[in-house]
Amino acid sequence: MCRTDQAPDPEEEKDVDATDAMFTSLLEDSAEELYEQAPCGYLSTLMDGTIAKINATLLEWLGLERSRVVGRMRFTDLLTVGGKLYHETHFAPLLQMKGEVSGIALDIKTTGKQRMPVLVTSKVKTSEDGAPLLIRTTVFDARDRRAYEAELLRGRRAAEEARRQAEADRVRLQEALAVLQQSLLPAELPAVPGMEAASYYHTASPDLLGGDFYDLFPLDAHRWAFFLGDVCGKGPQAAAVTSLARYTLRAAALHDPDPVNALTTLNTVLHDRYTSGEGRYCTAIFGVVEPHDGHVEVHLASGGHPSALIQRADGSSDYLHTPGGMLIGVLPKATFTAARARLLPGDTLLLYTDGLTEARTGPDRTLYGDEALRTFTTTQPAQGPQALITALTGLLASFGDGLHDDTALLALGPTPLATPGVTT
Structure with a gap:
């Protein structure tokens, strides 16, 4: 009968023991070397902070000899003044409260x-009974991280400074545009004997010059010319057309105040001025009041x-239609x-640009429209031009x-009649 169990070979047992001893020695050497040459600093201190053990990496960073550190210095001695505080x-x-702290930024x-x-x-x-024995500390080099954070902070500061500068530039641009916009409109409407006049201008964007314009000025001792218009587009090009339109209508009115002739002159000037390039046009109402x-x-x-649109003293409102223009x-x-x-007396003539009637209202963004404007005007008390402009x-x-x-x-409208019993 064949036996499968054999007695251990003494020579093989000796080889195994020798191998185990060799690996044990290597592991012990590797562990010590890993501690000393680790890519981070290690140290152990007593509970009062006295350094009991420190690795070569940390000593190299500090530029100190082990004999000057172990048993002679405390952990806080390695820190800057701010770090000590x-x-x-x-x-x-x-x-002391938690038994451990992690990732604290300090300077050594x-x-x-x-x-x-x-x-x-x-x-x-x-x-084993929970009594504190010593403190083990790991120190990681944060120079690259600090440099990255500093660079990131500089980048954020630069971005913030750029943002502040851009905002300041935007404010200055808006101020300049506001001044230029005002130069395209009358500073205030003149006082017209026997009449009341009121105006309002809404700028949709402070960053763009608008193309809406209006004016009121005397023709002679009895008649006054007025106009209101809207140039196609926005920005400097529209402002140039606005300026040209205003001064053309003023000059045309002084030469021939007939409304059709004044608009005809403006049409000729705009067409001749822009026919060779990008077309520029406008809409306008020109009139004379006496x-x-x-x-x-x-x-x-x-x-x-x-x-x-004419708001009547009797509470009605109707459009003064000018089809075909x-x-x-x-x-x-x-x-x-x-x-x-x-x-x-009590009637008011209202001129407006299409920004009013083309506004979007309600959750469904419905076009406001001409009929809504007529209805709104009808619901307002007929108290003259200024009251209507305030309501609008x-x-x-x-x-x-x-x-x-x-x-x-x-x-525009006749000077409102004084209310009986009321003195001004």
Whole structure:
């Protein structure tokens, strides 16, 4: 019968024992070498902070000999003044309370009293009955991290400074644009004997020049010219057209105040000026008012502009329709539509640009429209141009972000009659 069990070979047992001893020795040497030459600093201190053990890596960072450190220095002796204060007020109390702290940023003093940023992790070693024996601490080199954080901070500061500079530039630009915008509008409307006049201008964006314009000025001792218009587009190009349109209408009115002729002159000037390049055009209403005792005569013409609206003293409101008026500046010859009206005390003639009627309202962003404007005007007390402009200013504010275009308003009417029994 064949036996499978054999007696152990004494020679093989000797080889195994020798191998185990060799690996044990290598492991012991490797563990000690790993401690001494680790890529981070290690040290063990007594509970009072006296250094009992420290590895070669940390000694190299400090530029100190082991004999000068072990048993002679405390952990806080390795720290900068700020680090010592933080250790006493935060690090040590937290370590005593929790038994360990992790990733605390400190600075240690290296050769030549240079600062070296480090991250420190410490843990208290206790006996079996829980009594604290010593503190084991790991010190990580944080120079690269600190340099990265400093670079990141510089980048953030630079970005913040750039943001502040951009905001300052934007404010200066808005101020310059506001001044330029005001130069395209009358500083204030003149006082007209026997009439009241009011105006309002809403700028949709402080960063862009608008193309809406209006004016009121005397022709002679009895008649006054007025106009309100809207240039296509925004920005400097639109502002240039606005300026040209204003001064052209003023000059044309002094030469020939007939509304159709004034718009015809503007059409010729705009078409000739921009026909060779990018086309520029506008819409406008031009008119002449002549105050009389108890009423004001109005003669106006429109070129592609929304019809003027008349609020009557009896509470009604109606458009003064001017159909067929063409855009100004598109064609070498254009047709314009004229209309006449008589304003009695309590009546107000309202001119506006389409920013008002093209505003979007409600959750479904519905177009406000001409009929809504007529209805709104009808609901307002007939108290003259200034009262109507004030009401419309509130209406524009109620649109919020639905009011996406510039809006100009100009209202004219006879001087309101004094209320009986009220003195002013």
